[in-house]
Amino acid sequence: MSLKWVYTALREEGIDSFIWVPGSKLKELIDEIEQHDVCSIGATREEEAIGIAAGMHLAGRKPIVLIQSSGLASSLNAICELLVAYQIPVPFIISVRGMQNEANFVHTIFGQRLEAILQDLQIPYWYLVDEKDLSKALHSCYLTKKPVIVLIR
Amino acid sequence: MKCHDALHVIMASIHNEIVVSCVGYTSRELFQVWDRDRNFYLLGAMGLTVPVGFGLAMACDQKVIALEGDGSLLMNLGAIATVSRYKPKNLMIIVLDNKSYSSTGGQASASAFVELRKVLQSFDIETYFVDQESKLKKIIINSLKADGPHILVVQIEKGYREVPRVPLAPKQIARRFIKSVQNKEG
Numbered sequence: 560m561s562l563k564w565v566y567t568a569l570r571e572e573g574i575d576s577f578i579w580v581p582g583s584k585l586k587e588l589i590d591e592i593e594q595h596d597v598c599s600i601g602a603t604r605e606e607e608a609i610g611i612a613a614g615m616h617l618a619g620r621k622p623i624v625l626i627q628s629s630g631l632a633s634s635l636n637a638i639c640e641l642l643v644a645y646q647i648p649v650p651f652i653i654s655v656r657g658m659q660n661e662a663n664f665v666h667t668i669f670g671q672r673l674e675a676i677l678q679d680l681q682i683p684y685w686y687l688v689d690e691k692d693l694s695k696a697l698h699s700c701y702l703t704k705k706p707v708i709v710l711i712r
Numbered sequence: 713m714k715c716h717d718a719l720h721v722i723m724a725s726i727h728n729e730i731v732v733s734c735v736g737y738t739s740r741e742l743f744q745v746w747d748r749d750r751n752f753y754l755l756g757a758m759g760l761t762v763p764v765g766f767g768l769a770m771a772c773d774q775k776v777i778a779l780e781g782d783g784s785l786l787m788n789l790g791a792i793a794t795v796s797r798y799k800p801k802n803l804m805i806i807v808l809d810n811k812s813y814s815s816t817g818g819q820a821s822a823s824a825f826v827e828l829r830k831v832l833q834s835f836d837i838e839t840y841f842v843d844q845e846s847k848l849k850k851i852i853i854n855s856l857k858a859d860g861p862h863i864l865v866v867q868i869e870k871g872y873r874e875v876p877r878v879p880l881a882p883k884q885i886a887r888r889f890i891k892s893v894q895n896k897e898g
Binding site for chain 2: 576578598600601602603604606607608609610611612613614615616617618619620622636637639640641644645646647
């Protein structure tokens with residue numbers, strides 16, 4: 560599935576800054592972002608991306624974080640201690656590794672528990688099908704002042 | 713120079729700059745020394761002082777100071793590579809280097825074994841070093857006049873005073889910070 564359309568949809572929803580750590584499923588979307596004259600920042604790891612997005616929100620921007628699910632696993636502390644604790648609404652687009660047809664076994668251990676962990680942390684998530692999912696997720700993010708996650712299979 | 717003395721000189725040298733402070737005793741001391749709405753106190757999320765400061769600097773025209781510790785800096789040294797990659801002119805990173813993890817009992821950090829100044833200089837960012845309180849103010853004032861990013865490594869003594877926790881809830885810190893920085897309700 561090409562995700563190029565996601566860039567335009569996010570821009571239409573008011574997202575003005577894209578903070579990313581690459582993932583193979585995010586390649587087309589990140590390439591698309593990088594082609595436009597928009598704030599696009601590559602971070603060295605996912606926790607850093609979350610810190611950057613938090614800072615941008617505090618200054619009045621509307622950033623989004625794009626990472627893959629292994630990076631979510633290594634960033635749960637930043638999500639809890641920074642975003643949830645300070646009520647900083649940062650949305651995420653996360654490509655999921657380790658669920659179905661995963662070629663690399665190591666991703667399956669967290670991947671198969673990903674939804675349960677998000678439910679436990681009460682972090683809302685949606686699987687991306689069309690623009691409505693983005694719209695719903697972003698609306699919930701800013702209304703509840705909590706991080707939300709849009710998952711890409 | 714003690715941590716709180718360094719913080720006092722730093723805060724007395726700046727005006728309207730945004731300040732982000734490192735988790736642990738750095739935030740606690742800063743609250744005691746010079747609390748203001750434009751201070752963003754990290755109460756957790758160790759390692760994210762520079763990323764939060766960098767995000768702020770990329771998102772606005774105001775000058776931003778990230779008050780970082782050596783342990784927190786080393787936890788996320790890649791963040792300095794990102795600062796070097798995008799080079800925000802309005803960011804100044806001040807590393808309060810006591811070569812230890814003071815908030816957790818004073819264990820030595822790797823900064824006791826590597827020269828942070830040399831490591832940071834290799835990132836192609838203007839880096840200064842100061843170990844005398846009398847020179848600190850001048851370096852800060854001069855750095856803030858020029859385009860950044862800048863890094864200032866301040867050698868401080870180990871240990872902190874027994875100061876209470878920051879008596880603000882995280883959401884309260886964020887709300888008053890947003891109000892001050894964006895001039896609106898958060």
